Amino acid sequence: MEYRAVGNRCAVILGSLRLPISREETLTILNRQGFVLVEVDIIALARQYIGTSQYRRGARPSKAPAIVDCSSFVKWLYAQRGIWLPRRSIQQRELGEVINIDELVAGDVIFVSGRIDYYHDDPSNGVGHVGIATDDGTVIHAANKEVHLVESSLDGFISKSKFRGARRYVPQDVEVLTFEAPVDREVEVADDIRWIVLQQLPG
Numbered sequence: 001m002e003y004r005a006v007g008n009r010c011a012v013i014l015g016s017l018r019l020p021i022s023r024e025e026t027l028t029i030l031n032r033q034g035f036v037l038v039e040v041d042i043i044a045l046a047r048q049y050i051g052t053s054q055y056r057r058g059a060r061p062s063k064a065p066a067i068v069d070c071s072s073f074v075k076w077l078y079a080q081r082g083i084w085l086p087r088r089s090i091q092q093r094e095l096g097e098v099i100n101i102d103e104l105v106a107g108d109v110i111f112v113s114g115r116i117d118y119y120h121d122d123p124s125n126g127v128g129h130v131g132i133a134t135d136d137g138t139v140i141h142a143a144n145k146e147v148h149l150v151e152s153s154l155d156g157f158i159s160k161s162k163f164r165g166a167r168r169y170v171p172q173d174v175e176v177l178t179f180e181a182p183v184d185r186e187v188e189v190a191d192d193i194r195w196i197v198l199q200q201l202p203g
Contacts, residue, residue: 001096001169003190008181009038009082010190013174017194021201029200030193034182042077043106046132046140046149049073053149055142061087070130073142073149074109077132082178083169089130090118096167101158106135107170110154112162127164131157 003011019026027037049065059069064076071089078085085092093111104110114128131141131152139157142149170176181187185196 003082004084005187005189006079006082006084009079009178010181010187010193011082011176011178012190012193013176015174017191019194019197026197029197030179033196033200034185036180038178038180040081040178042081042132043134043140045080046077047151050140050149050151053142055145055148068142068149070142074130074132078169081170085169088118090127092130093127093165093167096169097171099166099168101163101166104133104166105172106133108133108166108168110139110157110166111164112158113164125164
């Protein structure tokens with residue numbers, strides 16, 4: 001999955017940029033160009049909004065994290081990591097690495113059937129709800145207007161054969177960095193970082 005920037009943040013796998021210099025040299029060049037390395041723990045960030053984010057079906061992504069629905073909250077969380085995701089849960093399921101339920105790690109996204117399911121051709125594979133897995137056997141999700149944003153047990157979240165798949169947007173055992181670009185730089189995709197660095201190397 002190629003990372004697409006969100007605002008001035010973009011996730012980057014440095015090893016995929018095929019640069020002729022070391023990691024340290026790359027970071028030094030980017031730092032000189034005004035790029036800031038940002039640490040984002042999306043599970044800790046998600047938990048900060050339990051009890052404060054308000055649920056509203058069809059919430060505008062621009063209102064997150066104050067007002068969210070399930071997919072706009074997931075979209076917002078990954079935006080903080082510099083990873084663009086589409087708006088709807090069924091669209092989000094089309095990206096990333098396919099994960100089995102017994103392979104879940106923190107940050108993986110879980111799709112289930114919901115009150116209203118969206119599907120392409122098969123109603124039995126429809127997606128109506130999405131949440132983000134933790135390492136504690138729980139799922140954080142914007143549930144409904146009664147409980148808003150909650151942390152539920154994984155078993156409860158996928159009960160009654162509602163499981164519709166899981167996806168991983170940040171691969172394990174690979175360093176994925178998040179950069180905040182300076183105001184005078186426009187980064188659209190992670191590959192833009194490659195060319196910015198190459199421009200700074202001696203000819």
